[in-house]
Structure formats: structure tokens, C-alpha cells
Amino acid sequence: MQKTANNTSLISSIDVAKILGVNVATIKRWTDSGKLDCVKTAGGHRKFLLRHLAAFAMEHEKYSQRLSLLPIDTQPNLELSHQILRADYKELIPYVLDRAVACDQSTVKTILNGLYMVNQDLVSIYDDLLRPVLHRIGEMWMDGTLSVSQEHLASQTIRDGIIQLQDVVVKPDHLEGKAFVLTLGGELHDIPAKMVQHLLEARGFQVLFSGQKTPAGDTISVFKSYKPNRVYLSTVYIENVAEAQAEFKQLQRLCESFEASLFVGGSGVAQLKIEGQANLKLLNNFSDVQNS
Ligand code: B12
Numbered sequence: 279m280q281k282t283a284n285n286t287s288l289i290s291s292i293d294v295a296k297i298l299g300v301n302v303a304t305i306k307r308w309t310d311s312g313k314l315d316c317v318k319t320a321g322g323h324r325k326f327l328l329r330h331l332a333a334f335a336m337e338h339e340k341y342s343q344r345l346s347l348l349p350i351d352t353q354p355n356l357e358l359s360h361q362i363l364r365a366d367y368k369e370l371i372p373y374v375l376d377r378a379v380a381c382d383q384s385t386v387k388t389i390l391n392g393l394y395m396v397n398q399d400l401v402s403i404y405d406d407l408l409r410p411v412l413h414r415i416g417e418m419w420m421d422g423t424l425s426v427s428q429e430h431l432a433s434q435t436i437r438d439g440i441i442q443l444q445d446v447v448v449k450p451d452h453l454e455g456k457a458f459v460l461t462l463g464g465e466l467h468d469i470p471a472k473m474v475q476h477l478l479e480a481r482g483f484q485v486l487f488s489g490q491k492t493p494a495g496d497t498i499s500v501f502k503s504y505k506p507n508r509v510y511l512s513t514v515y516i517e518n519v520a521e522a523q524a525e526f527k528q529l530q531r532l533c534e535s536f537e538a539s540l541f542v543g544g545s546g547v548a549q550l551k552i553e554g555q556a557n558l559k560l561l562n563n564f565s566d567v568q569n570s
Pocket residue numbers: 405408409412413415416417420429430433437464465466467468469470471474510511512513514515516517541542543544545546561562563564566567
């Protein structure tokens with residue numbers, strides 16, 4: 279049990295009891311025995327983060343189905359709760375797309391957190407739900423249904439939802455290693471890199487994420503100070519192939535001299551010449567990240 283200052287994202291014992299469908303005394307018992315983790319406020323009250331509930335739900339299958347994150351007081355909310363519980367991606371893909379285009383941050387966040395809380399695999403949330411939604415946003419931009427600014431806003435809404443999911447993702451107690459997740463210098467697409475970051479954190483990696491347009495060849499200071507044992511490069515769109523190739527070579531050399539394994543993924547890989555390093559691995563999808 280950790281101590282913490284007051285924070286609005288903290289959930290009370292009363293609300294946790296309601297969510298799990300048990301009484302407050304049971305919550306107290308579970309926290310005292312360590313079955314359910316919590317934080318203590320300066321005033322000595324037990325408070326909970328979504329992460330604590332997610333960890334509990336993972337350990338106790340029976341309760342995962344009771345995690346209702348939406349007030350089920352209206353028919354649409356009830357239906358959405360059912361779609362989340364069943365991980366009904368066929369229904370959720372168009373709905374998340376609609377909510378992203380409407381910049382409805384709160385519903386996108388509820389759906390992503392909800393899916394994770396009912397034990398949906400992160401790989402599946404990213405691959406089976408968000409990837410199709412983002413691809414559809416790209417198509418709508420291409421066919422003129424969305425303007426450039428609408429496309430930016432919709433993808434940013436998804437990106438924010440993913441970032442908020444980071445608070446909920448359960449991290450193991452052990453440290454698996456240190457990873458550096460980056461893109462190349464000309465890259466604005468950093469959503470897949472963010473997804474990679476979460477998959478690694480869920481495995482116990484401490485992750486440094488440098489986001490868009492990282493001058494990948496010029497990251498020696500990161501290698502020196504952070505000493506990552508793994509580097510994950512995400513490349514989606516390459517405008518200048520020669521520049522990207524030179525940058526990639528420099529990154530490869532840095533990985534070699536600092537004895538870090540280099541993992542590369544994304545559609546940009548097809549444009550790069552990737553060869554000749556024992557500690558280099560091409561990853562095709564997010565399941566590969568899980569097993570890398
Ligand atoms: C969101 C988005 C943007 C956002 C990016 C916001 C952000 N912070 O990321 C903004 C608006 C900034 C943007 C800008 C541009 N974009 Co854009 N964008 C997209 C969009 C809609 C979604 C991208 C995304 O996140 N996809 C979700 C990921 C999860 O899916 P994915 O890319 O298929 O990734 C999979 C694999 O690549 C792989 N993967 C990726 N990285 C990694 C890493 C590892 C380690 C592993 C294992 C796997 C892996 O795993 C994923 C799952 O299998 C796509 C549409 C699409 N089809 O994807 C266009 C798209 C990528 N964009 C495109 C273009 C052309 C541009 C611009 C050039 C547009 C312009 N004229 O200004 C610019 C500039 C890009 C630049 N310099 O980087 C094209 C690229 C076409 C191409 N390859 O030639 C696309 C495909 C749209 C289209 N249909 O034409 N874009």
C-alpha cells in the first residue's frame with residue numbers, strides 16, 4: 279500500500295464496493311490482506327486507482343465481468359457496456375470511429391479502459407480495434423469525408439485515449455530491462471510507438487519514449503545516460519529515403535557499440551535496407567513485440 283496526496287483520479291472505497299458489487303467491509307478486508315492494492319491519502323483513507331482494479335480483475339476472473347465503468351442508466355450506455363464486456367469489436371470499431379471524429383475524448387477513454395479492465399489483451403485492443411479505426415480515419419481523409427484538421431483531431435483523440443490507458447496498464451513488480459522507443463527524424467506518426475511502449479511496460483520494461491521526429495542517429499546522449507538494453511524503432515512514413523537510411527545506419531551503430539538489441543517495425547521498414555547485425559530483429563506486428 280502506497281501513500282499519496284489527494285488526487286481527483288482516486289476512487290473511494292464506497293465506489294469500488296459499488297463497482298465490484300460487494301460491501302465496503304469486504305473492500306477493507308481485501309486491502310488489509312493485500313488481495314486488493316490501494317493508496318492511502320494523507321488523511322489515512324484508502325483510495326484506488328483504475329490500475330488497482332484492473333490488477334484485481336486480472337487475478338479474479340469472477341469480478342472482471344462486474345467492472346461496469348458506465349452508469350447503465352440509459353439504453354445506449356447499457357448496450358455499450360455489453361459491447362465492452364463482450365469485446366464486440368464489430369460494433370465497437372464504427373462507434374469508436376464516430377466518437378473519435380466527434381472528439382469525444384471521455385467515451386473513447388471509457389471504452390479503452392473498460393476493455394482493458396475486462397481482461398482484453400492490449401495487443402488485441404490495439405490491433406483489432408484501434409488499428410482498423412485509425413486506418414478508417416486515413417481512408418476518410420483520403421476520400422475527402424474528413425478535412426485535414428478533422429483527421430488530426432480524430433487521431434489525436436485516439437492518441438490521448440491511448441496515453442490515458444497508460445495509467446491503467448498493470449506493470450509487474452520486477453524490472454525486465456530498459457527500452458528506448460523512438461521514431462526517425464522525419465516521422466510524425468508516433469501512435470504505434472506509443473502502443474509499443476505500453477506493451478513493453480506491461481512486460482516490466484522501463485521505457486523511454488521520445489515520440490515524433492526523433493533524430494535517431496544522434497541519440498548517443500540517450501545511450502550514455504539511460505543505457506537501454508533494447509531499442510524499438512517504429513517507422514510508418516518515410517519521405518526522404520536516403521536520409522532515413524543514413525539515420526538508421528547510425529542508430530544501428532549506436533546499438534552495436536552500446537550492446538543494445540535493436541527491434542524495428544512498421545510499414546516504413548519496406549523502404550529501408552536492413553541488414554547485417556546480430557542483435558537486430560524485424561518485428562511484423564504487436565504480437566511480435568509481446569514475444570520479443
Ligand atoms: C494518424 C495519422 C497521421 C497523424 C499522425 C499523428 C501521430 N501522432 O501519430 C498526422 C496527422 C500527423 C499524419 C501526418 C501525415 N500523414 Co498520416 N496517417 C495517419 C493515419 C490515419 C493513422 C496512422 C496510425 O497511427 N495507424 C495505426 C497503426 C497502429 O497502424 P499501422 O501504421 O498500420 O501500424 C502497423 C504496422 O505498421 C506496425 N508497426 C508500426 N510501428 C511499429 C513498431 C514496431 C516495433 C512493431 C513491431 C510494429 C509496428 O504495427 C502496426 C500494427 O500491425 C494513417 C492511416 C493508416 N492507414 O494507418 C495515415 C498515413 C500513415 N499518413 C499518411 C501520410 C501521407 C501523411 C502525411 C505525409 C500527410 C501530408 N501530406 O501531410 C503526413 C506527414 C507524415 C510524416 N512526415 O510523418 C499515409 C502514408 C502513406 C505512405 N505510407 O506512403 C497514410 C497511410 C494515410 C493514407 N491513406 O495515405 N498522419
